[in-house]
Amino acid sequence: MQSTLYDPRVRRVLDDMHASADRNDPPLLEKARGKRGTERTSLLDDAFIPVSADAGRLLYVLARSAAPGTFVEFGTSFGISTIYLAAAVRDRGAGRVITTELHAGKAARARDYLSATGLTDLVDLRVGDALQTLKDVTGGVSLAFLDGWKELYLPFLRMLEPAFAPGALVVADDLDLFPDVLRDYLAYVRDPAHGYVSAMLPVGDAMELSVRAR
Numbered sequence: 461m462q463s464t465l466y467d468p469r470v471r472r473v474l475d476d477m478h479a480s481a482d483r484n485d486p487p488l489l490e491k492a493r494g495k496r497g498t499e500r501t502s503l504l505d506d507a508f509i510p511v512s513a514d515a516g517r518l519l520y521v522l523a524r525s526a527a528p529g530t531f532v533e534f535g536t537s538f539g540i541s542t543i544y545l546a547a548a549v550r551d552r553g554a555g556r557v558i559t560t561e562l563h564a565g566k567a568a569r570a571r572d573y574l575s576a577t578g579l580t581d582l583v584d585l586r587v588g589d590a591l592q593t594l595k596d597v598t599g600g601v602s603l604a605f606l607d608g609w610k611e612l613y614l615p616f617l618r619m620l621e622p623a624f625a626p627g628a629l630v631v632a633d634d635l636d637l638f639p640d641v642l643r644d645y646l647a648y649v650r651d652p653a654h655g656y657v658s659a660m661l662p663v664g665d666a667m668e669l670s671v672r673a674r
């Protein structure tokens with residue numbers, strides 16, 4: 461039996477999204493280079509800035525084999541990573557993805573793409589700041605994917621921690637792109653006193669994979 465990832469409908473949407481990102485993003489990222497704050501983020505409101513296809517497949521693998529529970533995503537953008545996670549939910553036959561996106565226009569586009577895959581029923585897409593929209597997630601999280609703005613990774617992790625099931629996986633993207641901003645986050649998950657075992661994966665822009673060990 462083939463994975464939902466290779467369902468022609470899902471494949472077509474993902475191929476189209478990855479190709480669109482490859483065309484659309486480079487000039488926007490070039491313009492955003494060196495800019496900070498709202499000037500930078502407003503340029504990125506039209507950008508996919510997605511996981512690569514191999515990072516997406518890795519997310520699928522981790523999600524497909526994770527302990528029973530809910531998957532939480534911080535940073536939906538147009539929904540590429542969300543689709544990889546939702547495909548894993550469909551193949552597990554249980555659970556759901558709760559994802560959140562700050563920008564309403566991006567969330568609307570993510571809804572359209574998700575709808576084209578037929579996976580909408582597996583995804584709870586919330587619009588707003590993750591630190592607010594995911595406050596009510598209080599238990600049963602078996603995988604968290606962190607891909608929003610990097611300075612919020614650590615506060616977001618600390619907020620979500622009480623909701624982690626034993627053995628929960630935490631995947632944090634973009635280590636290669638933001639080594640300075642992510643220093644505190646990495647120090648936290650790599651300190652055994654905080655209850656994780658953690659390693660860097662050289663996939664896409666490099667990801668930190670951590671398991672909640674207790």
Ligand SMILES: C[S@@+](CC[C@H](N)C(=O)[O-])C[C@H]1O[C@@H](n2cnc3c(N)ncnc32)[C@H](O)[C@@H]1O
Pocket residue numbers: 508509510511534535536537538539540541542560561562563566588589590591607608609612
């Ligand atoms: C790198 S992109 C996410 C890419 C997406 N995971 C994918 O692979 O297609 C980061 C997204 O996080 C969103 N974001 C940033 N800070 C956020 C916050 N505090 N709450 C929710 N979304 C946020 C941004 O608007 C942006 O669309």
